[in-house]
Amino acid sequence: MIADSHAHLDMPQFDADRDEVIQRARDAGLELLLTIGTGNAEGSSIEKTLELAGRNDFIFAGIGVHPHDARLADAACWKRFQTWCEHPKVVLWGEIGLDYYYDNSPRDTQRVVFRHQLRLAGERGLPVSIHCRDAWPDLTAMVREESRGGPIRGILHSFTGTAEQAQECAAMGFLISFSGIVTFKSAGALRDAARALRLEQVLVETDSPFLAPVPHRGKRNEPALVVAVAQGLAAAMQVSFEELARQTTANLRRLLGFARFNL
Numbered sequence: 001m002i003a004d005s006h007a008h009l010d011m012p013q014f015d016a017d018r019d020e021v022i023q024r025a026r027d028a029g030l031e032l033l034l035t036i037g038t039g040n041a042e043g044s045s046i047e048k049t050l051e052l053a054g055r056n057d058f059i060f061a062g063i064g065v066h067p068h069d070a071r072l073a074d075a076a077c078w079k080r081f082q083t084w085c086e087h088p089k090v091v092l093w094g095e096i097g098l099d100y101y102y103d104n105s106p107r108d109t110q111r112v113v114f115r116h117q118l119r120l121a122g123e124r125g126l127p128v129s130i131h132c133r134d135a136w137p138d139l140t141a142m143v144r145e146e147s148r149g150g151p152i153r154g155i156l157h158s159f160t161g162t163a164e165q166a167q168e169c170a171a172m173g174f175l176i177s178f179s180g181i182v183t184f185k186s187a188g189a190l191r192d193a194a195r196a197l198r199l200e201q202v203l204v205e206t207d208s209p210f211l212a213p214v215p216h217r218g219k220r221n222e223p224a225l226v227v228a229v230a231q232g233l234a235a236a237m238q239v240s241f242e243e244l245a246r247q248t249t250a251n252l253r254r255l256l257g258f259a260r261f262n263l
Contacts, residue, residue, distance in 0.1 A: 002245040003032035003252045004226040005177050006095070006129060006157050006205035009059075010037055010048040013209040013220055021222045022056060028224035029245075032252060036062040036095055036129065039080065040072035046084050053089035060256070062092035062129055070105035070113035078116075085124055091256045093121035094129025095157055101133040111138065118146045121154075127255050128154035130174075136165060143172065153255060158207050162189065163196035170201040175251055177203035180213030180221065183232035191236035199239065199247040204230045 004025070014021055025033060033056075037049030046063050053061040063084050065073045084090065096117040098110050105113075121128045132139045143152055156169050158179040166176050176197055181187050194202065204226055206212075212221035213228040227245075234244040 001029050001031040003249040004206050004223045005034050005203040005252050007035050007208045007223050009035040009052050010045040025223040028227050033059045033223055038066040040069045041074050041076040042072050050087050060091045061089050062094045064094040064096045067097050067099040067110045068104035070110045073113045093126045095131045097131035098135035098139050099133045100135040129157045163193040166193040175203050177205045178233050179205050179207045180211040180229050183214040194236045203248050
């Protein structure tokens with residue numbers, strides 16, 4: 001059994017065969033799948049995300065405003081989140097964070113929206129899933145500032161940083177999640193970062209429909225391929241696939257507060 005800590009099953013890439021994709025995930029051994037919705041006042045994937053989680057017992061939901069959409073977050077947006085976060089399958093706030101690579105939203109707006117969502121998650125006792133691209137100093141500084149009001153639990157989603165950055169975030173109590181990038185030939189430094197961590201500190205994810213692992217690179221990704229991600233991470237960390245799958249699933253359960261998870 002294995003868990004995918006981050007997928008986007010609501011996206012249009014799955015419109016033609018979404019039910020088959022979910023069944024393949026089951027057949028591949030997934031016992032827990034987090035599908036991530038993002039929302040704003042102009043448009044939302046969250047309703048579809050919640051509907052998918054509601055009709056599949058092993059699927060749970062994360063909700064949040066992605067840094068790309070931070071410029072669209074207004075009072076109407078936050079009012080809708082008050083309703084969405086009451087859904088019983090919402091177990092995580094995200095993905096949230098900072099993205100200075102694309103800069104689809106102004107950086108100061110990204111920082112305001114990120115800080116606001118850290119506080120909203122804390123008020124509701126939810127862990128967070130954090131996206132970070134080319135914004136490491138600002139992101140870690142903000143997390144440290146906000147954690148003075150109480151510890152922040154969560155995930156560094158699709159981690160691509162250095163070994164030192166991985167250890168820094170793990171020391172703050174975050175789980176470090178690896179996507180299909182860890183299987184790419186060019187990702188030697190990322191595999192070094194994985195080796196700097198303990199099994200209790202890591203997760204696996206697909207970020208599907210993006211970032212398909214080798215040997216599926218360049219194709220549409222889907223949750224069933226988390227098995228290939230886990231195989232690549234297990235090789236990097238020099239442990240068995242079975243041990244890594246078991247421990248990463250237990251790590252995600254622990255983060256989400258699932259003492260035990262029955263399908």
